Amino acid sequence: xxxxxxxxxxxxxxxxxxxxxxxxxxxxxxxxxxxxxxxxxxxxxxxxxxxxxxxxxxxxxxxxxxxxxxxxxxxxxxxxxxxxxxxxxxxxxxxxxxxxxxxxxxxxxxxxxxxxxxxxxxxxxxxxxxxxxxxxxxxxxxxxxxxxxxxxxxxxxxxxxxxxxxxxxxxxxxxxxxxxxxxxxxxxxxxxxxxxxxxxxxxxxxxxxxxxxxxxxxxxxxxxxxxxxxxxxxxxxxxxxxxxxxxxxxxxxxxxxxxxxxxxxxxxxxxxxxxxxxxxxxxxxxxxxxxxxxxxxxxxxxxxxxxxxxxxxxxxxxxxxxxxxxxxxxxxxxxxxxxxxxxxxxxxxxxxxxxxxxxxxxxxxxxxxxxxxxxxxxxxxxxxxxxxxxxxxxxxxxxxxxxxxxxxxxxxxxxxxxxxxxxxxxxxxxxxxxxxxxxxxxxxxxxxxxxxxxxxxxxxxxxxxxxxxxxxxxxxxxxxxxxxxxxxxxxxxxxxxxxxxxxxxxxxxxxxxxxxxxxxxxxxxxxxxxxxxxxxxxxxxxxxxxxxxxxxxxxxxxxxxxxxxxxxxxxxxxxxxxxxxxxxxxxxxxxxxxxxxxxxxxxxxxxxxxxx
Amino acid sequence: xxxxxxxxxxxxxxxxxxxxxxxxxxxxxxxxxxxxxxxxxxxxxxxxx
Numbered sequence: 039x040x041x042x043x044x045x046x047x048x049x050x051x052x053x054x055x056x057x058x059x060x061x062x063x064x065x066x067x068x069x070x071x072x073x074x075x076x077x078x079x080x081x082x083x084x085x086x087x088x089x090x091x092x093x094x095x096x097x098x099x100x101x102x103x104x105x106x107x108x109x110x111x112x113x114x115x116x117x118x119x120x121x122x123x124x125x126x127x128x129x130x131x132x133x134x135x136x137x138x139x140x141x142x143x144x145x146x147x148x149x150x151x152x153x154x155x156x157x158x159x160x161x162x163x164x165x166x167x168x169x170x171x172x173x174x175x176x177x178x179x180x181x182x183x184x185x186x187x188x189x190x191x192x193x194x195x196x197x198x199x200x201x202x203x204x205x206x207x208x209x210x211x212x213x214x215x216x217x218x219x220x221x222x223x224x225x226x227x228x229x230x231x232x233x234x235x236x237x238x239x240x241x242x243x244x245x246x247x248x249x250x251x252x253x254x255x256x257x258x259x260x261x262x263x264x265x266x267x268x269x270x271x272x273x274x275x276x277x278x279x280x281x282x283x284x285x286x287x288x289x290x291x292x293x294x295x296x297x298x299x300x301x302x303x304x305x306x307x308x309x310x311x312x313x314x315x316x317x318x319x320x321x322x323x324x325x326x327x328x329x330x331x332x333x334x335x336x337x338x339x340x341x342x343x344x345x346x347x348x349x350x351x352x353x354x355x356x357x358x359x360x361x362x363x364x365x366x367x368x369x370x371x372x373x374x375x376x377x378x379x380x381x382x383x384x385x386x387x388x389x390x391x392x393x394x395x396x397x398x399x400x401x402x403x404x405x406x407x408x409x410x411x412x413x414x415x416x417x418x419x420x421x422x423x424x425x426x427x428x429x430x431x432x433x434x435x436x437x438x439x440x441x442x443x444x445x446x447x448x449x450x451x452x453x454x455x456x457x458x459x460x461x462x463x464x465x466x467x468x469x470x471x472x473x474x475x476x477x478x479x480x481x482x483x484x485x486x487x488x489x490x491x492x493x494x495x496x497x498x499x500x501x502x503x504x505x506x507x508x509x510x511x512x513x514x515x516x517x518x519x520x521x522x523x524x525x526x527x528x529x530x531x532x533x534x535x536x537x538x539x540x541x542x543x544x545x546x547x548x549x550x551x552x553x554x555x556x557x558x559x560x561x562x563x564x565x566x567x568x569x570x571x572x573x574x575x576x577x578x579x580x581x582x583x584x585x586x587x588x589x590x591x592x593x594x595x596x597x598x599x600x601x602x603x604x605x606x607x608x609x610x611x612x613x614x615x616x617x618x619x620x621x622x623x624x625x626x627x628x629x630x631x632x633x634x635x636x637x638x639x640x641x642x643x644x645x646x647x648x649x650x
Numbered sequence: 651x652x653x654x655x656x657x658x659x660x661x662x663x664x665x666x667x668x669x670x671x672x673x674x675x676x677x678x679x680x681x682x683x684x685x686x687x688x689x690x691x692x693x694x695x696x697x698x699x
Contacts, residue, residue: 108660115669115676133680141653 039392040097042087043384044080045104045173045376047143049239051080052377054410054461055087059388059396061181063090064410064461066377069606074650075240076603079150080380086412088155095155098164102387104379105170107143109197111136113219117283125284166391168383170196171347172204172213174374177382178346179206180389180396181404182369187342188334192327192349193375194224194239201330201347205338209389209396214338220283221275223326224349226265229280230319232288234312235302240650246354247495249320250560251542252313256297257321263296265322270337271330305649308494310542320354327355331364341366346382350374350520351463353564357522360514372408372518373462381461407572408518409468411459414608419626422608427639430628435575442624443582446592449474450621451488453597455611456575459604464519465596466566467500467576469604469611471620473555473593474583475499480555480593482546487619490644491600494543498564499556501591502580506567509553509591519566519594525551530561555593566594601647617643 043054046067054064063086068074070082088095114136118129139146144165151161168176174191189204189211200222204213231241234248267273277283281290294300302312331343343365345356351374360368371378388394414422416432423430433441445452454470465471471488473480475497485493498519499509507513512523530551537548551557570577584590597605599618605611608625615623615630616639623630661667 108657112660112664112666112669115673118676119672130683133676134684137677137680137684144656145653 039099039388040091040093041384041387042084042098042101043104043380043382043387044084044101044147045380045383046079047077047140048376049075049077050375050377051077051083052373052380052461053080053083053087054381054384055091056384056388057091059385059394061381061404061406061410063087064373064381065412065459066461066603068603069411069459072603072610074601074603074647079146079154081150081154084151084154090412096159098155100164100166100387100391101147101151101161102166102168102383103143103147104168104173104376104383106167106197107140109169111141113198117219121284128284128286131286166387168386169199170379171199171202171216172211172386173379173382174346174371175202175204175206175213175344175382176211176385176389177373177378178344178350178369178371179204179211180385181371181381182206182342182344183399183401183403184342184344184367184369185398186340187344187369188338188340188365189344189346190330190334191345191347192223193347194228195219195222200224203330203334203337205340206344209394211386211390217272220277220280221273223273223323224347225280225282225288226275227319227323227349227352229282229288229293230315233293233297233301234315235304235306235308237304237650238288242348243351244492244495245316246320246352247558248308248313248316249354250317250558250562251494251545252310252315252317254317254321255314256318259296260318260322265326267326267329269329270333271326271328272333273326308492308543313542323349323352324355324358327352327359328362328364331359331362335364343368344371345369346371346374346378348375353520354522354562356520357562360521361523369403370518370520372405372460372464372466372520374520375463377462405518407569408460408462408464408466409458409573410461411468412606413458414626416626416628419608419628423612423625423628423630426609426612427636428612428630429634429636430630433627433629435627438624438627438629439575439578439582441629442579442622443586445622446472446474446579446583447586449477449480451484451619453611453615453620453623453625454576454579455597455605455608455623455625457573459606462518464566465594465604466517466519467568467573467594469597469606470500470594471597472500472579474587475553475555475591475593476587476589478549478554484555484593484595489595489599490618494546496558496564497556497593497595498566499553499591500566500568500576500580500594502577502584503567503569505584505590506565510563510565512565515569516565516567517569517572519564522562522564524561525553525557525563529553530557553589553591556591599643599647601650613641614643617641617646
């Protein structure tokens with residue numbers, strides 16, 4: 039039985055295909071259309087899934103949408119009613135959209151499926167709908183390595199729910215309680231994202247990255263005024279400070295008065311105040327997540343915890359949760375945002391609608407390393423690079439690995455496109471930019487000359503699983519880069535008194551360890567453990583670098599520039615290579631060196647994508 | 651028609667039939683807003699508010 043999961047029409051649309059419950063393909067639409075967070079029906083992602091499976095569209099037994107539009111409409115109406123007459127401007131913006139389009143999502147989906155796949159199939163009879171947070175919970179539990187687990191989902195908002203607790207056992211998954219809109223930890227974080235001058239729905243990572251530069255000066259104020267947190271972690275927001283329920287912004291004047299000024303203008307200079315605000319909201323988020331986890335552990339008695347929803351991408355909070363030891367094991371869905379809803383919706387249909395048993399995972403997760411996207415053969419790559427006018431060398435696997443490891447040791451920045459593309463927001467060695475973490479200038483160089491993004495943003499390490507405990511205060515799997523831990527103390531550099539006295543962004547220029555490019559200002563790092571069985575080629579190149587340098591880790595950042603979706607095809611990779619100061623590109627068995635390329639193929643890439 | 655049937659089933663299942671008249675009023679209002687985007691009915695909107 040084939041089940042296609044679809045998420046669409048809000049942000050990060052995606053498709054996922056299951057064959058008899060096994061995940062065989064999944065991809066986000068943005069990677070194909072090259073529009074970041076593309077919300078359109080995922081036509082190309084759906085077409086990719088079908089092609090990957092090698093089936094005809096009529097072989098699909100069900101298409102499952104990741105949420106229920108009527109429930110969302112009900113929430114909108116009841117919210118407008120509750121706040122009336124406030125909110126008319128928002129109402130007048132939202133209603134025409136719903137009346138023209140969103141109320142007709144079932145019809146739209148049937149039409150899109152007919153256009154993209156096959157107009158002779160009765161898609162209406164094959165269409166199912168799951169609930170938003172049930173989709174998240176399913177995406178967290180069913181692919182997890184646990185037979186039974188508690189499941190916590192946290193995001194901005196689905197239909198009504200913003201936070202849910204579920205228990206998964208075998209094929210059963212039951213939501214046991216939830217917190218509903220407008221009380222939302224995700225939206226509280228987004229409110230601060232907006233207030234500190236970043237884009238909601240994409241700038242949350244930046245707030246998390248900015249937090250270690252600041253002091254949590256406002257944390258008590260946030261807990262006093264904005265959020266009431268109960269002992270079990272359930273919470274309530276004081277909505278008089280927020281505008282998102284009925285307005286067109288996240289926060290209002292009362293919020294600005296509380297924090298002593300208006301929201302920061304986007305792209306204006308970052309000050310210590312924004313850093314302190316980021317540190318404060320991060321600390322409050324961590325406290326709430328830890329309290330919630332304690333409450334869930336008490337209530338369910340489960341030893342394992344699964345996480346999904348946008349807030350589960352807050353890897354700093356995840357790291358703290360792990361270290362608190364509330365649960366024996368934690369597993370986080372790598373596509374924790376709405377894209378992962380497509381996967382969860384399909385899994386709901388398989389296990390809950392069709393009641394198919396779930397075989398014991400025997401301690402292994404079902405995500406296949408999240409390498410679920412398109413792959414290109416050497417013939418495809420050669421043809422694409424030739425079309426682009428590239429100068430390239432075709433090598434055997436071992437020579438390619440040696441050349442790349444040598445380039446890394448020479449502090450070259452390498453574009454690394456190998457195998458299947460990752461599903462989810464993280465690049466995990468399929469579509470990555472990799473570099474030497476020992477270089478004290480690498481972080482700044484990569485941010486400013488390759489990624490064209492803010493200089494304060496940290497980079498993450500990909501470390502050989504066998505060596506993770508030697509380099510980090512963490513000795514467990516973290517294949518999806520969703521856990522943060524500190525660099526081992528013997529790898530840290532002692533700070534002088536002068537260096538310790540530095541504040542805010544000044545801290546950035548002080549190397550803090552023997553791998554400064556991946557050590558954040560608080561000595562933390564967002565770890566990806568690399569495993570021989572899920573990504574042998576990536577494992578081999580890091581091993582090669584290790585042999586040459588004694589360092590079993592590399593810098594790993596997504597293969598894109600600021601505002602651009604991660605590259606998907608060899609053409610995307612070549613364009614990004616030529617538009618940035620990357621030195622080397624390795625695509626499949628092909629190696630490209632920047633100084634051998636035709637100068638005329640260079641393009642101005644920096645301004646090509648809208649800033650995120 | 652399908653949409654109205656499905657909405658009605660949804661409201662019945664959720665025991666929220668009381669929302670039906672509100673939805674109707676809101677849909678009319680929303681419909682007017684759509685028309686007002688074409689500006690012909692805009693004055694009518696102003697007299698309503």
